[in-house]
Amino acid sequence: GAGVSQTPSNKVTEKGKYVELRCDPISGHTALYWYRQSLGQGPEFLIYFQGTGAADDSGLPNDRFFAVRPEGSVSTLKIQRTERGDSAVYLCASSRRVAGGLNTGELFFGEGSRLTVL
Amino acid sequence: GQQVMQIPQYQHVQEGEDFTTYCNSSTTLSNIQWYKQRPGGHPVFLIQLVKSGEVKKQKRLTFQFGEAKKNSSLHITATQTTDVGTYFCAGSGAGSYQLTFGKGTKLSVIP
Numbered sequence: 001g002a003g004v005s006q007t008p009s010n011k012v013t014e015k016g017k018y019v020e021l022r023c024d025p026i027s028g029h030t031a032l033y034w035y036r037q038s039l040g041q042g043p044e045f046l047i048y049f050q051g052t053g054a055a056d057d058s059g060l061p062n063d064r065f066f067a068v069r070p071e072g073s074v075s076t077l078k079i080q081r082t083e084r085g086d087s088a089v090y091l092c093a094s095s096r097r098v099a100g101g102l103n104t105g106e107l108f109f110g111e112g113s114r115l116t117v118l
Numbered sequence: 119g120q121q122v123m124q125i126p127q128y129q130h131v132q133e134g135e136d137f138t139t140y141c142n143s144s145t146t147l148s149n150i151q152w153y154k155q156r157p158g159g160h161p162v163f164l165i166q167l168v169k170s171g172e173v174k175k176q177k178r179l180t181f182q183f184g185e186a187k188k189n190s191s192l193h194i195t196a197t198q199t200t201d202v203g204t205y206f207c208a209g210s211g212a213g214s215y216q217l218t219f220g221k222g223t224k225l226s227v228i229p
Contacts, residue, residue, distance in 0.1 A: 043208075104149075
Protein backbone atom coordinates (compact mmCIF):
# COMPACT_ATOMS: atom_id res chain seq x y z
CA GLY A 1 0.00 0.00 0.00
CA ALA A 2 0.90 3.65 -0.17
CA GLY A 3 1.45 4.04 3.55
CA VAL A 4 1.42 2.21 6.86
CA SER A 5 -2.06 0.90 7.55
CA GLN A 6 -3.35 0.22 11.06
CA THR A 7 -6.58 -1.45 12.12
CA PRO A 8 -8.80 -0.88 13.94
CA SER A 9 -8.58 2.90 14.09
CA ASN A 10 -10.57 2.84 17.31
CA LYS A 11 -11.11 0.08 19.81
CA VAL A 12 -13.18 0.30 22.97
CA THR A 13 -12.96 -2.66 25.31
CA GLU A 14 -13.66 -3.59 28.88
CA LYS A 15 -11.07 -4.12 31.54
CA GLY A 16 -9.76 -7.68 31.47
CA LYS A 17 -10.49 -8.32 27.80
CA TYR A 18 -8.00 -9.35 25.10
CA VAL A 19 -7.27 -7.10 22.12
CA GLU A 20 -5.31 -7.36 18.91
CA LEU A 21 -4.05 -4.42 16.92
CA ARG A 22 -2.85 -4.91 13.36
CA CYS A 23 -0.20 -3.09 11.34
CA ASP A 24 0.45 -3.43 7.62
CA PRO A 25 3.76 -1.68 6.83
CA ILE A 26 4.89 -0.09 3.59
CA SER A 27 5.73 -2.78 1.06
CA GLY A 28 9.41 -3.66 1.15
CA HIS A 29 10.11 -2.10 4.54
CA THR A 30 11.97 -4.65 6.61
CA ALA A 31 11.95 -2.78 9.91
CA LEU A 32 8.74 -2.37 11.91
CA TYR A 33 8.19 -0.52 15.18
CA TRP A 34 5.38 -0.32 17.70
CA TYR A 35 5.03 2.79 19.85
CA ARG A 36 2.44 3.88 22.38
CA GLN A 37 1.43 7.52 22.74
CA SER A 38 -0.57 8.88 25.65
CA LEU A 39 -2.22 12.30 25.54
CA GLY A 40 0.33 15.10 25.68
CA GLN A 41 3.29 12.72 25.58
CA GLY A 42 5.80 11.64 22.99
CA PRO A 43 5.66 8.20 21.41
CA GLU A 44 6.98 5.54 23.79
CA PHE A 45 8.95 2.68 22.25
CA LEU A 46 7.48 -0.79 22.69
CA ILE A 47 9.14 -3.21 20.25
CA TYR A 48 11.15 -3.33 17.05
CA PHE A 49 11.19 -6.05 14.38
CA GLN A 50 13.82 -6.60 11.74
CA GLY A 51 12.20 -9.05 9.38
CA THR A 52 10.32 -11.71 11.30
CA GLY A 53 12.26 -11.49 14.55
CA ALA A 54 11.79 -9.13 17.45
CA ALA A 55 15.20 -7.48 17.55
CA ASP A 56 14.38 -5.34 20.60
CA ASP A 57 11.34 -5.87 22.84
CA SER A 58 12.72 -3.99 25.82
CA GLY A 59 9.91 -1.43 25.71
CA LEU A 60 7.06 -3.87 26.30
CA PRO A 61 5.73 -2.84 29.72
CA ASN A 62 4.95 -6.34 31.01
CA ASP A 63 4.12 -9.87 29.91
CA ARG A 64 0.54 -8.93 29.02
CA PHE A 65 1.94 -7.36 25.86
CA PHE A 66 3.16 -9.46 22.96
CA ALA A 67 3.77 -8.79 19.28
CA VAL A 68 4.37 -11.01 16.27
CA ARG A 69 5.38 -10.58 12.68
CA PRO A 70 5.32 -14.15 11.33
CA GLU A 71 6.02 -13.47 7.65
CA GLY A 72 8.09 -10.32 7.98
CA SER A 73 5.31 -8.03 6.82
CA VAL A 74 2.08 -7.60 8.79
CA SER A 75 2.47 -7.35 12.55
CA THR A 76 -0.03 -7.85 15.35
CA LEU A 77 0.26 -6.35 18.81
CA LYS A 78 -1.58 -8.43 21.37
CA ILE A 79 -2.65 -7.21 24.79
CA GLN A 80 -4.04 -9.66 27.34
CA ARG A 81 -6.15 -8.79 30.38
CA THR A 82 -6.36 -5.14 29.42
CA GLU A 83 -6.19 -2.49 32.13
CA ARG A 84 -7.42 1.11 32.12
CA GLY A 85 -3.81 2.27 32.05
CA ASP A 86 -3.37 0.61 28.65
CA SER A 87 -5.60 3.27 27.09
CA ALA A 88 -3.52 5.16 24.53
CA VAL A 89 -2.90 5.51 20.81
CA TYR A 90 -0.79 2.62 19.55
CA LEU A 91 1.37 3.71 16.65
CA CYS A 92 3.07 1.46 14.16
CA ALA A 93 5.96 2.64 11.99
CA SER A 94 8.09 1.05 9.33
CA SER A 95 11.40 1.92 7.75
CA ARG A 96 13.67 0.72 4.98
CA ARG A 97 16.47 0.09 7.47
CA VAL A 98 18.32 -3.12 6.81
CA ALA A 99 20.19 -5.25 9.30
CA GLY A 100 23.62 -3.78 9.88
CA GLY A 101 22.56 -0.30 8.86
CA LEU A 102 23.99 2.54 10.90
CA ASN A 103 20.73 3.92 12.25
CA THR A 104 16.99 3.57 12.15
CA GLY A 105 16.43 5.71 9.09
CA GLU A 106 13.22 7.65 8.53
CA LEU A 107 10.21 6.14 10.29
CA PHE A 108 6.89 6.19 8.43
CA PHE A 109 4.04 6.16 10.94
CA GLY A 110 0.51 4.89 10.51
CA GLU A 111 -2.53 6.80 11.74
CA GLY A 112 -2.59 4.75 14.93
CA SER A 113 -5.11 2.61 16.78
CA ARG A 114 -6.81 4.42 19.64
CA LEU A 115 -7.45 1.94 22.46
CA THR A 116 -9.87 2.82 25.23
CA VAL A 117 -10.21 0.44 28.16
CA LEU A 118 -13.32 1.05 30.24
CA GLY B 119 18.00 3.99 29.97
CA GLN B 120 18.34 6.71 27.43
CA GLN B 121 16.27 9.84 28.08
CA VAL B 122 15.51 12.66 25.69
CA MET B 123 14.25 15.92 27.11
CA GLN B 124 12.66 18.77 25.21
CA ILE B 125 11.95 22.35 26.16
CA PRO B 126 9.75 24.24 26.17
CA GLN B 127 6.69 22.04 26.49
CA TYR B 128 4.47 24.72 24.97
CA GLN B 129 5.16 27.82 22.91
CA HIS B 130 2.67 30.44 21.75
CA VAL B 131 3.94 32.88 19.16
CA GLN B 132 2.49 35.64 17.05
CA GLU B 133 2.51 34.83 13.35
CA GLY B 134 5.78 36.09 11.91
CA GLU B 135 7.79 35.58 15.10
CA ASP B 136 10.58 33.04 15.35
CA PHE B 137 10.37 29.78 17.31
CA THR B 138 13.02 27.47 18.76
CA THR B 139 12.75 24.12 20.51
CA TYR B 140 15.65 22.42 22.27
CA CYS B 141 16.41 18.77 22.78
CA ASN B 142 18.88 17.22 25.24
CA SER B 143 19.90 13.60 25.64
CA SER B 144 21.28 11.94 28.75
CA THR B 145 23.67 9.94 26.54
CA THR B 146 25.63 10.49 23.34
CA LEU B 147 23.50 9.87 20.28
CA SER B 148 24.45 8.27 16.98
CA ASN B 149 21.78 10.30 15.23
CA ILE B 150 18.83 12.53 15.97
CA GLN B 151 15.61 12.90 14.05
CA TRP B 152 12.87 15.50 14.14
CA TYR B 153 9.18 14.84 13.57
CA LYS B 154 6.10 17.03 13.34
CA GLN B 155 2.68 15.91 14.53
CA ARG B 156 -0.34 17.97 13.55
CA PRO B 157 -3.34 17.94 15.91
CA GLY B 158 -5.14 14.62 15.49
CA GLY B 159 -2.42 13.31 13.18
CA HIS B 160 0.58 11.03 13.35
CA PRO B 161 4.28 11.96 13.54
CA VAL B 162 5.78 12.90 10.18
CA PHE B 163 9.53 12.81 9.60
CA LEU B 164 11.24 16.13 9.02
CA ILE B 165 14.98 15.43 9.06
CA GLN B 166 17.82 13.29 10.38
CA LEU B 167 21.18 14.58 11.64
CA VAL B 168 24.15 12.26 12.13
CA LYS B 169 27.32 14.35 12.25
CA SER B 170 28.71 16.31 15.17
CA GLY B 171 27.96 20.01 14.72
CA GLU B 172 25.77 19.37 11.69
CA VAL B 173 23.41 22.11 10.52
CA LYS B 174 20.66 21.52 7.98
CA LYS B 175 18.08 23.89 6.57
CA GLN B 176 14.69 23.29 5.04
CA LYS B 177 13.22 26.57 3.88
CA ARG B 178 12.37 28.40 7.13
CA LEU B 179 13.47 25.50 9.36
CA THR B 180 17.04 25.18 10.67
CA PHE B 181 18.18 22.05 12.49
CA GLN B 182 21.38 21.74 14.51
CA PHE B 183 23.16 18.79 16.13
CA GLY B 184 25.51 19.65 18.96
CA GLU B 185 29.26 19.08 18.89
CA ALA B 186 28.99 16.46 21.62
CA LYS B 187 26.03 14.80 19.87
CA LYS B 188 23.93 15.14 23.01
CA ASN B 189 21.74 18.07 22.06
CA SER B 190 19.87 19.48 19.12
CA SER B 191 17.64 22.38 18.20
CA LEU B 192 15.00 23.28 15.67
CA HIS B 193 14.52 26.92 14.75
CA ILE B 194 11.65 28.21 12.65
CA THR B 195 11.98 31.68 11.15
CA ALA B 196 8.88 33.84 10.66
CA THR B 197 6.30 31.30 11.80
CA GLN B 198 3.13 30.73 9.81
CA THR B 199 -0.19 29.21 10.87
CA THR B 200 0.75 26.10 8.91
CA ASP B 201 3.60 25.52 11.39
CA VAL B 202 1.11 24.67 14.15
CA GLY B 203 1.68 21.25 15.70
CA THR B 204 3.91 19.36 18.09
CA TYR B 205 7.57 18.99 17.24
CA PHE B 206 9.39 15.94 18.55
CA CYS B 207 13.05 15.12 18.60
CA ALA B 208 14.02 11.45 18.69
CA GLY B 209 17.44 9.91 19.13
CA SER B 210 19.15 6.56 19.16
CA GLY B 211 22.43 5.51 20.65
CA ALA B 212 25.28 3.74 18.94
CA GLY B 213 24.35 0.23 17.89
CA SER B 214 20.72 0.72 18.90
CA TYR B 215 17.69 0.91 16.66
CA GLN B 216 15.43 1.99 19.48
CA LEU B 217 14.42 5.56 18.68
CA THR B 218 13.62 7.43 21.90
CA PHE B 219 11.27 10.39 21.57
CA GLY B 220 11.14 13.52 23.66
CA LYS B 221 7.83 14.77 25.03
CA GLY B 222 7.60 17.35 22.27
CA THR B 223 7.06 21.08 22.03
CA LYS B 224 3.54 22.14 21.13
CA LEU B 225 3.59 25.23 18.93
CA SER B 226 0.59 27.53 18.65
CA VAL B 227 0.67 30.39 16.15
CA ILE B 228 -1.62 33.35 16.70
CA PRO B 229 -2.68 34.91 13.38
